[in-house]
Amino acid sequence: MNTNYVEPPPAETTTYVISLSEYCPACLNCPCTTYANVNVYAYAFKPSNYVIGLLTSLNGAWVGECWSSEVYASPGPFNLSISQCQLPSSYDHVGIPLYYYPTGGSVWIQSVDIYGLGQYCTLAAIPPKISNVTIAKNSGVTNVPGYEFSVYIDSPSTENYVTLTIYYGSTVVYQVYKYVQLPSQWASCTTLRVDFGPIQPLVCGTYTIVATESTPGGSQSQYTTTLNVPCPYTTITLIVDSGGSVVVSGNASGTYTGPTTTTINVPVGSEVTFTAAPGSGYVFSQWLVNGSSISANPITLTINGPTTIEAVFGQAVPPTTTIPLTVYFSSTPATGVAVQYSAYVNGELVTTVSAVTGPGGSVELTIPTPSPGQPVTINVTVQSWRGILLDYTYSYTLTSAEPITITVPSAELVVTPVNPSGGALVSAVVNITCSGIPIASGVGQQTVVVPIPSSGSITCTITGSSNGMAATTVTLTSSQAGQVITRTLVIPVSEHYTPNMGFIMLITVIALLVAVLAVLIVVILRLRR
Known part of the structure; x- marks a missing residue:
């Protein structure tokens, strides 16, 4: 037995010796009584109590005639017997089942049965032969789970040697020899059924079942069948x-x-x-x-x-290369521009980086190395400049490591401060603020390149001061991109700028000068006395 392939039954019988005796009373027309003696030898695989019975049947109704004593068997051989079991006057089948007693009551294991008793015999001259081998899958509710193998022998002898061999491929996984000795009254004209198992296959696949029988007289027969165990x-x-x-x-x-x-x-x-x-x-x-x-x-x-x-x-991390990105406002390199760039290969995002342009309006971009076989798509967003939101997005598909140049729509704003007579005020202070962000401040004429946001326009406020103050606004639009926009800021000369005091009305300045002069005259006169 190969326990890698099969699990044996709780016990397997190996020998059945059955004999009959008659007792006939010494009276006219008194029927004789038949007694049966049964000896069974078996091998226990599981420790338990075991028992055999002798059952008879007439027209399909089974009756338990006698039972052996229970025998507890540890793994190994054991013996069960029934003595002087009185048989009924009529029966056509006899069964000798083996039971064991696990938790919950008795459970049927296997049996040896003789069919066709009491019939008119026409098979006496026919040698024993295996007519069939049946395979039944037990449910395990009232019997042992597994497959029950039943070998049917027509016209059995009084001595029958029956072997069941189970192969998995060419490997013998289970083999049992059984000897069944029958009384002459139950031989020749009957059918003997010898059970093996139940055997539980542990490996799914096809098993080959070979049953052989032989007798001391030299007759022999064989029967082969297969069992396909479905794989769970x-x-x-x-x-x-x-x-x-x-x-x-x-x-x-x-x-x-x-x-x-x-x-x-x-x-x-x-x-x-x-x-x-x-x-x-x-x-x-x-x-x-x-x-x-x-x-x-x-x-x-x-x-x-x-x-x-x-x-x-x-x-995968592709090889990378570095290319320059330069941002221009019109033709002027734009320093301090916040940009964000994303690189895509085969439509998949590889990297996203934020940066700020340095001197010359340039910043280095590190991107996957582009090639004709693997182009790289670069999306660049010009986000802002000095806090002014620009929000431009540009897309480039590169097949080589070539520089990228971006020109943001811009206008050049030139502001000239003048007095009411049109004369240039070279010492006037001019401030330019766009979208609330100071972008230029200086003395005299001011020139600044102003980027125009993607919204289409930007409003700038211009203020100036020189013996007076003035302010104006200008709105630059995308239609003016690339143009030079000039503005003249007229500053009235009605005030005088005094450090730490700001602008003071001229009449106030004259009054102050007169007061200072009067004080000086008084001081001089007193000194002469």
Whole structure:
């Protein structure tokens, strides 16, 4: 017996010796009484109490005639017997079943039966022959679970040697020899049934069953059949993430491209191989098998129950290069411009970086190395300048490491301060504020390049002071981009600028001067006295 393939029954009988005796009373027309003696030898695989019975049947109704005493058997051989069991006057079947007593009551294991008793005999000259081998799957409710093998022998001899051999492929996994000795009254014209098992297969697949019988007289017959044990199935939940595919081979097959989730049914105990294949721009990261990480690829798993397998891919880190990005306001390099750029390869985002242009309006962009076979798309957003929201987005597809130049719509604003007579005020202070952000301040004429936001316009406030103050506004629009916009700021000369005091009305200044002069005269006169 190979316990890697089969589980034996609780016990298996090996020998049956059955004899009959008659007692006939010494009276006219008094019927004789038949008694049966049964000796059974068996081998216990499970420790338990065992018992045999002798049952008779007439027209299908079974009656328990006698029972042996219960015998407790540990694993190993044991013997059961029935003595002087009185048989009924009429019966056509006899059964000798074996029971054991696990928790919950007696359970039938197997039997030796003789059919066709009491019939007119026409088979006396026919040698014994196996006519059939039946296989029944027991439910385990009232008997032992597993497969029961019954060998039917027509015209049995008084001595019968019956062997059952079970193969899995070429391996013998179970083999039992049984000897059945029958009284002559039950031989020749009957059918003998010899049970084996029940045997529980532990491996699914095809088993070959070979039954042989022989007699001391030299007759022999053989019968071969097969038992197909279905394999229990379980499921694989295969999750393939974006960025690759998985090839399944072994007891299951197929190719699955992510992102996808699929269910695969396989026999329990199957060996299945999973091979991850990353797509362009991706690398294989790991397997998650029921949540546990495995980095090897491929992997072969034995599937004994429901299993979830996830193939995780990550973006490959492509080689990079550096290219200059220069931002211009009209033709003037724009320093201090906040930009954000994003690089895409095959439609997949690779990187997003924020930067600020330096001297010359330039900043270095680090991007995946572009090529004709792998173009790189760069999206650049010009966000702001000195706090002024610009919000322009430009897109470029590069096949080589070429510089990028962006020209933001801008206008050149020139402000000239003058007096009411039109004369230039070279010492006047001029301030220019756009969208509330100071962008220029100085003495005399001021020139500044003003970017125009994507909204289409920007309003600037101009203030000036020189012996007076003035202010005006100008709105620059996208239609003026590239133009020079001039504004003249007329500053009235009605005030005088005094440090730490600001602008003072001229009449106030004259009054102050007169008062100071009068004080000086008084001081001089007193000094002369």
